[in-house]
Amino acid sequence: MSKPTPLAEASLNAALVTLDGWSVRGGKLHREYVFTDFVTAFGFMTSAALVAQALDHHPEWFNVYSRVTVELTTHDAGGISERDLELARAMEDIARRQPQK
Ligand code: H2B
Numbered sequence: 130m131s132k133p134t135p136l137a138e139a140s141l142n143a144a145l146v147t148l149d150g151w152s153v154r155g156g157k158l159h160r161e162y163v164f165t166d167f168v169t170a171f172g173f174m175t176s177a178a179l180v181a182q183a184l185d186h187h188p189e190w191f192n193v194y195s196r197v198t199v200e201l202t203t204h205d206a207g208g209i210s211e212r213d214l215e216l217a218r219a220m221e222d223i224a225r226r227q228p229q230k
Contacts, residue, residue, distance in 0.1 A: 134210060157200040158200065165195060167195060186215070189202070
């Protein structure tokens with residue numbers, strides 16, 4: 130795989146319009162998910178971990194009970210790259226499939 134490059138601000142902003150709930154915080158893609166309970170949050174993390182491994186692109190995340198805080202950045206690029214958008218989109222699909230309140 131070729132070395133990832135940081136996204137230009139215009140491309141990043143265009144992508145953010147399509148990613149509900151995501152923003153840039155401290156130079157990383159940021160989203161906070163709140164699920165119904167711990168099992169649902171952990172189910173989300175389990176599915177997302179398998180996708181992350183398949184993409185060879187890994188999240189920084191933090192879980193407390195039903196809450197999962199996600200930060201995405203590409204260490205190899207020194208910023209937010211297309212890989213972070215890909216993982217964010219996959220996380221949105223997985224989150225949508227979790228049981229809702
Ligand atoms: N995950 C993230 N978030 N950023 C990276 O730059 C990165 C990664 N690099 N997962 C990958 C693994 C790299 O270290 C391996 C060798 O492909």
